[in-house]
Amino acid sequence: MSQPAERLVVEPYDGRYRILDMEGKLLATTARRPEAFDFVRGRGARVRLKWDRTVIGGQSSPGDFSAQHEDHRAGRIYPVVAGFDRAKWAWFMNGTDPDSGRGGSISGRGDTKDEAVVALELAYTSFIADSDKYRPK
Template sequence: MIERLKVRLAYQRGFQVVDGSSVLETFAERDDAFRFVLGKGARVWLAWSRTMIGGQSPPFDFTASFQQDAVGRILKAVSGPGAGTWFWTCYDGGARGTVATKEEAVVGVERAYTRRLLGADLPR
């Protein structure tokens, strides 16, 4: 089963769903591309970068983007009772959680964003 698929802008044609270097399908509307991804039992593969705050990049802090819009964030707790755990949040809708690994945090944001955009629900 495919876990993640990229949705990218297809100039003057809408949006393409891509698996690696293969275009799976092209859609006129973004939501139709997301529905296709959900139909495959996958989540949208977001772009990840270091979080920048005041020109500084805090350690263990990453921002998720789709089409250049920030849509979520993950960060590692470095002190306190939750030290070593990862917090994740999806900005739209407020879904959030705390998990053991960075990979689980990425999954949390990508699932939440995919669900939120369509009002759908993915199995956990």
């Protein structure tokens, strides 16, 4: 995989959304979440997601991580333990657009955990950036 895409922060602020670099420098503000994600995508970058261990039935599994943006589920990564892709990392972008309620799912494999993180963050960035395409007219 080539150099990973730049990671940017999108956060709500005073009724708008602001886009920051990883050092906290303000890059832009937008009125709506999809516009902020589209700004990030337009730079060839990805939105930084919050990562935590996945918990299912009160138990966490080693190497299994879930991602979210604000309080919205974005996806999950975990190591593949069997089959042809053994030792790769599976990633699943399976979120719901918080503004429209539209669900989406896409998946893939990465050779490393870091590649899976990049792929999922890029997929989620595009998913939210494309929200306006699916809004009722």
